[in-house]
Amino acid sequence: MSTTTPPTHPQRAGLHRILIVGGGAGGLELATRLANTVGRRGLSEVTLVDRYPTHFWKPLLHEAASGHRDPASHHIEYAALARRHGFHFVQGELEALDRSECLATVGPILDLNGNDVLPRRLLRYDSLVLAVGSVTNFFNVPGAERYALPLENVKHAEEFRQKLLTACIRANHLREAGAALPEPTVNINVIGAGATGVELSAALRNAINLLSTYRLNSLEPERDVRVRLIEGGPRILPALDQRVSAQTHARLAGLHVDVLTATPVSEVRADSIVTVTGTELASDITVWAAGVAGPPLLKALDGVELNRQGQVLVDKTLQTLSDPRIFAFGDCAACPSSIVGVFLPPRAQVAHQQAVYLSQSFLRRLTGKRVDRFTFRDAGTVVSLGRAGALYQGDFGLGLRSLIVGGRAASGLYAFVYRRHLFALAGLTRMAIETVSQWLRARIRPSIKLH
Ligand SMILES: Cc1cc2nc3c(=O)[nH]c(=O)nc-3n(C[C@H](O)[C@H](O)[C@H](O)COP(=O)(O)OP(=O)(O)OC[C@H]3O[C@@H](n4cnc5c(N)ncnc54)[C@H](O)[C@@H]3O)c2cc1C
Incomplete structure (x- = not known):
């Protein structure tokens, strides 16, 4: 007490x-x-x-x-x-x-x-x-807070990972046992196609591919696991330039993520979600990434x-x-x-x-000096799609078109942002040691957590 x-x-x-x-x-x-x-x-x-x-x-x-x-x-x-x-x-x-x-x-x-x-x-x-x-904003959608997982902290991330792993292990076992299964067997729905939802969907597809190569050899990722990204608005990444949105959409499709736009969700149930048109979509795992409060x-x-x-x-x-x-x-x-x-x-x-x-x-x-106002200088946004690369959008105002960069430069920028955070906390030497030790760990461990 x-x-x-x-x-x-x-x-x-x-x-x-x-x-x-x-x-x-x-x-x-x-x-x-x-x-x-x-x-x-x-x-x-x-x-x-x-x-x-x-x-x-x-x-x-x-x-x-x-x-x-x-x-x-x-x-x-x-x-x-x-x-x-x-x-x-x-x-x-x-x-x-x-x-x-x-x-x-x-x-x-x-x-x-x-x-x-x-x-x-x-x-x-x-x-x-x-x-x-x-915290996650569930916008009072019935069932959302109860049945959809938020992604606010490590505990939520671990809860999601365990659900994903369990669902994939079960599906793999049933395939091995020759059971007659619906296709797909596992349905994952990510609601909200801002940067978080987009990055999570891409990371999931890659994770499921890796799991099938390590220990779940009877699982065929594209046949057995569906990852859907559902967005209420007309396009994904609504805060970014139309071109970033279109290129990301195409890359997600290449990764076999089913992207549904203009599809607001009106209810979340224990094993499905319902859209405003009344369509019910099967869902074994629902993640809510549609906004914060x-x-x-x-x-x-x-x-x-x-x-x-x-x-x-x-x-x-x-x-x-x-x-x-x-x-x-x-x-x-x-x-x-x-x-x-x-x-x-x-x-x-x-x-x-x-x-x-x-x-x-x-x-x-x-020290008794005058304090200036805060001015935000937008250094641009990077969206990472894991192995499918990254896209950077830089906005420089003055009516100029946004600069859009892909390839290694964008992936490098994505990695840099975390290094900058470590640098601010720990200084150059510790950040460098941390970076090398993380790189070494990545060389000796599987590229996905398997348990
Ligand atoms: C999956 C995901 C991906 C993201 N990717 C990007 C990205 O690529 N680029 C980008 O710019 N932004 C990204 N964001 C957003 C970014 O993480 C946040 O904008 C940023 O973390 C905000 O920092 P903060 O310090 O305000 O809050 P946080 O980093 O959330 O920290 C809040 C802290 O407050 C503590 N706390 C909360 N309540 C209490 C309490 N009552 N008492 C004591 N402590 C408390 C928490 O434990 C936590 O440590 C992402 C967010 C998510 C969820």
Whole structure:
């Protein structure tokens, strides 16, 4: 049982206390950068709170879900990074805020029997930064939350991978036993053809091919497993250029992904999905990748204003509208873009640029300098289709046509984005060692997780 009188977590008085909640793509980079700047100069004490003990870079989740990446090789321990850079790490889930006292309540950590490992704690802040990411938006589609799998964290990715493996092992066994089976035997439906849905569908086809070569030799991937990508709008990758959308569609078809566009889903059932026209499609595994919303926790925070998607409304300095001591960025924030009324998209690139901006603006604030506004510079988008290559779209404004690049350059850019993240956290030497060790591991292990 958790205690009811939370003790205040020990913190140093006298220093400006920056409390960052959420150690994801944005929050962990910010904690690292701040510790290296304002922390090292003795201007501030930096504390990072996350509900998990380790960080996994979210854009790799579809590769973890398909078994191409073993999350165990890509976890970064917060405590190790905290010690190296000199910030504090507190494990627990933000539960509540008391804005008048500048106190954040972090929930208890319980063991498997529900006993406290760590009690509920109170953390004092002078500046609070919310970087708690996003959750899946099921858009109230009946059955979606109950029967479709989201892809928000490593646990979801592993749950999906186990379902995929189990379904394929069963189908392989039945084929070996000579059972009369429907074709296809396994139906996987990915709902939502944004970058996540597209990348996951491509990774799945490749994963199923690999599984059939390693241990499931009676499985014929194209006959036995159907991967459908279902999009409500008229084309896949609606946020990208028409040409990227068309080229990706063609490559997915080449990979034997069945792409259905203009097909909104109206219901998800235990073993099927229903489209708005009433068509019922068999589904052994349904994945929901059709949009994100702010985490429900944000609604419970004292006086923090949200938009319709439940994201925190911030101004161009990433401060919340109701309280200048509270900042929000990354997926959980609704940050105005250069187009009036349009917010920046939930992307790692946005979170990264905002982390860089916030680390610089805190230094300026704490040394009495003027703080500029945040400006997002779109460095382009890469969509990876695994062995079918990648496509990069760069937009340079001024009415110019988008630049579209494929081939090795696009695949290289895709790999570079993760390396840049590692570099920001660990520095050049560690990033290089990590890269080499991951490369070596990939040489000695099967290219897909088999259990
Ligand atoms: C499969 C997939 C593929 C993607 N691919 C790309 C891509 O190719 N390019 C791209 O730009 N973007 C991509 N994205 C989007 C990108 O991952 C996000 O935009 C990015 O991770 C947002 O960073 P963040 O720091 O805001 O949130 P996150 O990285 O989601 O981190 C949020 C952190 O907050 C913690 N947290 C949440 N609630 C609490 C709480 N109450 N208390 C304490 N801690 C909490 C979580 O544990 C987590 O560590 C992809 C997303 C997915 C799911």
